[in-house]
Amino acid sequence: MIITLIRIFIYIPLGLALDVSQPYRVVGNEREVPLRCSFSSRLKPEEMQVSLYRGSHGREKICSAYVNLSEPYFTTVGTFNCSGKISSKRVDMMISGLRGNDTDIYRCEIEIIFPPPYLRKIGNGTIVYIQETPICSNASTQSQIQGQNQALERENDKYINIGPLPLLYAILIVASCSFILQMITCKWRASVSTAPMLSQKERYMKF
Numbered sequence: 001m002i003i004t005l006i007r008i009f010i011y012i013p014l015g016l017a018l019d020v021s022q023p024y025r026v027v028g029n030e031r032e033v034p035l036r037c038s039f040s041s042r043l044k045p046e047e048m049q050v051s052l053y054r055g056s057h058g059r060e061k062i063c064s065a066y067v068n069l070s071e072p073y074f075t076t077v078g079t080f081n082c083s084g085k086i087s088s089k090r091v092d093m094m095i096s097g098l099r100g101n102d103t104d105i106y107r108c109e110i111e112i113i114f115p116p117p118y119l120r121k122i123g124n125g126t127i128v129y130i131q132e133t134p135i136c137s138n139a140s141t142q143s144q145i146q147g148q149n150q151a152l153e154r155e156n157d158k159y160i161n162i163g164p165l166p167l168l169y170a171i172l173i174v175a176s177c178s179f180i181l182q183m184i185t186c187k188w189r190a191s192v193s194t195a196p197m198l199s200q201k202e203r204y205m206k207f
Contacts, residue, residue, distance in 0.1 A: 017041070020110050020123040028130045031098055037091040037108030037123060045069060049111035050091050052082060056105045056125055062095070066113075100132040 018041045026033055037050070051064040063082035065074040075083040084093030091108065105125040112119040 018110060018112060018119040018121040020108055020121045022108055022123040022126040025127040025129065028095075028098060028128060031130070032094060032096045033098060033128055033130065035093050035095060035106065035108070035126060035128065037093070037110065038089060039091070039110045039121070040089065041112065041119060043112055043115060043119065044088060045112045045114070047112075047114040048086060049109075049113060050074070050086065050093075051109040051111075052093070052095070053107045053109060053122070054102075054104050056107075062106065095128075098128070098130045100130050102128075103130050104128060 018039060021038045021040075023036065026035060028034075035052075047066070047068050049064065049066050052062040054060040054062050062080045063076040063078060065076050065082065067074045067086050069086060069088070072086045073084070074086070075081070080095060080097040082093050082095050084091060091110070095106075104127075106128045107123050107125040109120070109122040
């Protein structure tokens with residue numbers, strides 16, 4: 001008789017054991033990420049507590065909600081917002097407010113409050129990867145960029161309005177330099193060409 005009672009007290013809780021499973025990895029975009037926590041139990045839960053923790057061993061609670069399955073939708077407000085729906089076998093939630101540096105392991109905790117007995121189980125965790133989104137320029141930065149472009153255009157207009165005078169000065173300087181070089185070259189050639197002729201005249205005079 002005593003052994004039978006022991007078996008009853010042992011096998012009934014084991015038969016009502018709660019299991020929680022999560023996907024290995026999910027990817028979030030636009031600071032939002034979907035997460036599904038599946039659970040299995042022979043009980044048909046009516047009242048539950050769903051919590052989400054960050055870290056493989058940490059106890060940083062991200063959000064928590066008490067839900068009566070007659071109204072299965074829930075929403076939490078805080079640093080991170082969690083919203084979703086609970087059914088008899090799973091919790092589908094959307095986590096918002098996450099950034100790139102919030103990439104971590106997130107674990108679901110399921111508590112069946114009613115009907116008794118009270119059951120509680122936490123999942124192994126899901127790697128939640130948050131993709132960084134590019135920071136778009138707002139109206140003020142766009143106006144600053146437009147102002148800088150207009151200033152550059154005004155500077156270019158100033159250089160255009162000056163006219164071709166700098167170009168003419170440059171052409172004159174180059175032409176003068178080339179003319180002076182040509183004169184020096186001609187004088188050098190003339191001196192070189194006359195030198196042999198003088199030496200020949202001197203030879204005829206000697207004869």
